[in-house]
Amino acid sequence: MKIHNTRGGRIFDAVNYVFLSLIGIITLLPFVYVFAGSFATEAEITRRAFFVWPEQFTLGSYEYIFATPAFVRALVTTILVTAVGTLVQLAFTVTMAYPLAKKTLRGRNVILSLVVFAMVFSGGMIPTFLLVKDLGLLNSYWALILPAAINPFSLIIIKNFFQELPAELEESAKMDGATEIGILWRILLPLSKPVLATFALFYAVGIWNDFMSPLLYLSDNSKWTLQMYLRQVTAASDLLGTGNVDPNYIPPEQGIKFAVIVVATLPILIFYPFLQKHFAKGMLIGSVKG
Amino acid sequence: MAAPVIDTLAGERVRKSAPAPRNRGRFSVHFAHYKWLYLLLLPGVVYFAVFRYAPMYGVSIAFKDYVPFLGVNGSPWVGFRNFEDFFANPDFPRLLGNTLILAFLNLGVAFPLTIVLALLLNEVRLSILKRTVQTLVYIPHFLSWTIVASLSFLLFALDIGPLFQLLNTVMGTNIDFLSDPAWFRPLIVLQEIWKNTGWGTIIFLAALATVDQDQYEAAIIDGAGRFRRVWHITLPAIRSTIIVMLILAIGQMLNTGFEQIYLMTNALNREVADVFDTYVYFVGITQGAYSYSTAVGLFKSLVGIVLIFGTNWLAKRFNQSGLF
Numbered sequence: 001m002k003i004h005n006t007r008g009g010r011i012f013d014a015v016n017y018v019f020l021s022l023i024g025i026i027t028l029l030p031f032v033y034v035f036a037g038s039f040a041t042e043a044e045i046t047r048r049a050f051f052v053w054p055e056q057f058t059l060g061s062y063e064y065i066f067a068t069p070a071f072v073r074a075l076v077t078t079i080l081v082t083a084v085g086t087l088v089q090l091a092f093t094v095t096m097a098y099p100l101a102k103k104t105l106r107g108r109n110v111i112l113s114l115v116v117f118a119m120v121f122s123g124g125m126i127p128t129f130l131l132v133k134d135l136g137l138l139n140s141y142w143a144l145i146l147p148a149a150i151n152p153f154s155l156i157i158i159k160n161f162f163q164e165l166p167a168e169l170e171e172s173a174k175m176d177g178a179t180e181i182g183i184l185w186r187i188l189l190p191l192s193k194p195v196l197a198t199f200a201l202f203y204a205v206g207i208w209n210d211f212m213s214p215l216l217y218l219s220d221n222s223k224w225t226l227q228m229y230l231r232q233v234t235a236a237s238d239l240l241g242t243g244n245v246d247p248n249y250i251p252p253e254q255g256i257k258f259a260v261i262v263v264a265t266l267p268i269l270i271f272y273p274f275l276q277k278h279f280a281k282g283m284l285i286g287s288v289k290g
Numbered sequence: 291m292a293a294p295v296i297d298t299l300a301g302e303r304v305r306k307s308a309p310a311p312r313n314r315g316r317f318s319v320h321f322a323h324y325k326w327l328y329l330l331l332l333p334g335v336v337y338f339a340v341f342r343y344a345p346m347y348g349v350s351i352a353f354k355d356y357v358p359f360l361g362v363n364g365s366p367w368v369g370f371r372n373f374e375d376f377f378a379n380p381d382f383p384r385l386l387g388n389t390l391i392l393a394f395l396n397l398g399v400a401f402p403l404t405i406v407l408a409l410l411l412n413e414v415r416l417s418i419l420k421r422t423v424q425t426l427v428y429i430p431h432f433l434s435w436t437i438v439a440s441l442s443f444l445l446f447a448l449d450i451g452p453l454f455q456l457l458n459t460v461m462g463t464n465i466d467f468l469s470d471p472a473w474f475r476p477l478i479v480l481q482e483i484w485k486n487t488g489w490g491t492i493i494f495l496a497a498l499a500t501v502d503q504d505q506y507e508a509a510i511i512d513g514a515g516r517f518r519r520v521w522h523i524t525l526p527a528i529r530s531t532i533i534v535m536l537i538l539a540i541g542q543m544l545n546t547g548f549e550q551i552y553l554m555t556n557a558l559n560r561e562v563a564d565v566f567d568t569y570v571y572f573v574g575i576t577q578g579a580y581s582y583s584t585a586v587g588l589f590k591s592l593v594g595i596v597l598i599f600g601t602n603w604l605a606k607r608f609n610q611s612g613l614f
Contacts, residue, residue, distance in 0.1 A: 012516055016410055017419060023407070024426035027484065030441045031429075033452060037444075050452035096334025099327040106320055111335065118338060121595075123345025124587035125548075125567075126574045130362070131345050147341045150334060180326035209434030211549050216575060227436040231553065234440035254450070261440050268432050275432055276425060 031265070038062070038258035045254045061259035073222070074229035075263065077141070078208065081225065085145035086204045090196065092149040093158060098184050100155075101162035112156075119152045129216055143217035144210060144225070151206075154199045161195050162188060198278040201271060208267060226264050233260050352585040365581075372585035381569065389565040392551075393543040395479045401539060404487050405532065408494035409520060427488025438481050439553035443468065446477075469558040478554060482547075490535075497531040498524065533605050541598030544590045566590045 032052045037045050038061050040054035048055075065071045099105055100112060122128075128147060137143040165188065173183050189196070211227045218224060224232075234257045268275070321328065347362070352372055354365040376382055407427070414420040430438070445453040446467045458464055467473040505523050514522065548567040555563040564572075566586060574583030 006515075009516055013413070013415075016413055017416065020410055020414065020419065020423045024423040027427050027430060027488065030445060030484075034441065034444065046450050049450075049455045092333055092337055095330045096337075099324075099331040102324075102327060105324055105327055105331075106317065111331070111338075114338060114343070118342040121346065121591065122342070123347075123349050124584065124591065125570050126580055126584045126587060127345035127348030127351065128341070129575060130348055130351075130356075130358075130580060131341070134361075135340075146337075149337050149341065155334075180324075181330065184330070205432060209432075209436075211434060211436045211553070215552075216571075227434055230436050230440055234443045235553070254444070254447070257440065257444060261437060261444075265433060265437055269429070272429060272432065276428055 034258050034261050037255065038262045040255065040258075042253045042255050045258070061253075061255040064256055065259050065263070070222075070224075071229060071260065074224050074226045077223070078226040081141050081144055082204050082207045084141075085207045086200050088145055089149050089151075089203045089207075090200050093151070093155050093199065094184075094189070094196070096150060097155055097158040098162055098180075098188065100159045103163075115152050115155060125216070132217055138217055139220045139223060140217075141223070144207065144213045147213070148206065148210075151202070154202060158192075158195065158199065161192060165191060197274075201274060201278060205268065205271075205275065230260050230264050233257055349584060349588055351581045352588045354581055356581040356584075358580075368581075372582045373589065375582060376586055376589065381564070384561070385564055385566055385569050388562055389544055389546055392475060392478060392546050392565065395475060396482055397536075397539055397543070399479055400482050400487060400490075401536070403483060404490035405494060407487055408491040408498060409524065411491060411495060412498045412524070413516075413520075424488070424491075427491075429488075430485045431489035433485070435485075435547070435549040435553055438485055438550070442477065442481060442554070469556060471559045471562045474554065474559045474562050478550065481550060481554075493535060494528060494531060497528040501527040537598060537601045537605060540601045541594055543597060544594050 029052075033050060036052050036054050039057050039059070040051070041056050041058050041060070044051070044055055100108055102108065123131075132138060132143050132147060137146070169187055169191075170183050173187055178186070209227065210225075211231070214225045214228045218228070221228075221232075351362055351365060353367060353369060354362075355368045355371075356362070356365045360366075411420055411423065414423075445451050447454060448466050448468070449455075454467065457467070465473065467477060501524060506519055509519050509523055544566055546565040546567055548571065551563060551565050552568050552571065555568060567590075570583045570587045570590075573579045573586070
C-alpha cells in the first residue's frame, strides 16, 4: 500500500530523517571521541576540545596499560571469570530447566511457583552479602558467579523451549535405552544450540559488566575485575568519601583512561550484532503480554 | 494475590486446587522412574534454596539486632526498632525526596522520550535508515554503568572535557558538572536517556507494528494529517502497552539503580545523590549496620510492591487493561 504523501508530509519526513540521523550520530560520538583519544597524545587531548581523528597517532596509551601488571591481571581475570561463569550459569540453568519441562514430574508446580516468587521478591543486598560472607566466598571469584547462577527469566524461557520440542524425539531415544541425562546431552542440547547461545551471551554480558558483585565481595584489590579497575582509573579524583579507592593512588593521564575504556568496551561491541538480534527477541518474549 | 502473575510468567496455567483426577500411584515408584530427572533438578533447587531463599529468611535480621558472632538465628529480636530508627532519622526524608525526584524525572522525561523516539522511528519508511538508527541507539544499553560513568567523567572533565567546554561556553559559566550538586540530577537523567531510551523503544515498536494499516488509509481518505493520525490511531492502539510499561516503571520507582548512582556519587554531591539503594550500601556494608540497612532495604521493597499493585488497581479502575 502506498500512502499518498502531501507536501507537509514530505517536509515532516525530511525533518524526521535528519533528526533521527542526528540522534544516531550523537549516541555514537562519545565512543568515537574516546576511541580517537586513546590513540592521541596527552598534549592533544588537553589542547583540543573535541576530535574524532588524532593529529598525531600514537600507541603510547596502549603500550602503557599493557605494561601495567594491575591492568593485565584485571583483564585476564575478567576474561576467565566470564568464561567459567557463563558455562557454570548455563549448566545450572539447563539442568534445572529440563526436568521442569516434564509436566508429569511431581513437585514441579511447587518449584515453578517458588522460582516465580523469587523473581518478584529478593532478600536484598545485605542478607545476600551476609550469606556470601558466611559461605566463606568473600574475595573468591565464585562470589561473582554463584549468587547469579540461575536467572529465573532465562530458566523459564529455556523450560518453555524444551517443552515445545516434539516428544517423539525423546520417546524413540528411550526405546533405544537412553537415560534422561543421555537424552538431554545428545538430543536436546544439540537441538537447542541457538537458544543456548543466546542465554550464554546474556550471562556473559552480565558477568563482564557486573560492578556491584565485585564491589561487594572483592575487597582485595589484587583480585579486582576490569570494571573495578576502570572505575579506579577514571574516577580516582572524584571519589572523596566513598571509601574504596586506594588513597595513595595517583590518577593517570587522560590517554590511559581512554585506552582502558576502549578495552572494556571492545568485547561488547564485537558481540553487539549477536546481542542486538537475540536480546531484542528475548526482551519481547519476556515482556509483551499476549 | 500474586497468583495471576505466576500463571502468566511461568508461561502456562499452574494448577492450584484439585489434584489430578487420574490415579498417581506411590511416590517411591514415581521417584524411581524419574530418578535421573530429580538428580538433574538438584543443583538448581539447591541454588534457589541457598542463594534466593536463604537471603529472604535473612531479611528477618531487619527485626533483630544482628551480631555476626551470633548469626541470623542467634541474634536477639528487637521488633520494629530498626524501622523506627530509620523513620526518625533525618536521613529518611532526604533519601525519600532524592529517590522520588530522580524517579519522577526518569518517568517524566526519559519515559515519554522513549515513546516519542518509537513514534518517530515508526514514521520512517526508509528501512535502511530505520535499521541503522536502531542499531546505533541500542548500543549503549549493553555497556556497563562503569563505562557510562567513565565516559561522563571524560566528557565533563574539569577544563578539558568536550561537554564541559561546550556547555560552559554556551552558558557563559564555569561549572564543574561532576561535583556541582545542582547538576547531579540532570546528569543522571542524561545518562539514563543515553543508555536506555533507544533500547526501550523495542517494546513500543513491536506494539506499533501490530496497528491495523487500513485505519490509516481510512483516516487519509477522511483528510487526517500526519499528527492527527498519530494522535487518533497510533497512540490509542499502543495505549495498553504504554500503561503496562508505566506500571512496571512505577513498580521500579524506588530502584534508582545502585550502580549508576553509586558511581556518580562523590563527597560534594552526597546531599542530593544519596538514595535508598546507595544508603543501604554505605550504612550496611561500609559501616556494618547490618540490621538497620536490611530494614531500609525491606521498606523499599515493600513500598515497591505496594506501588505496583496500586498502579495496577488504578489502571483497572480507569477501565484500562492492567498488568494482571
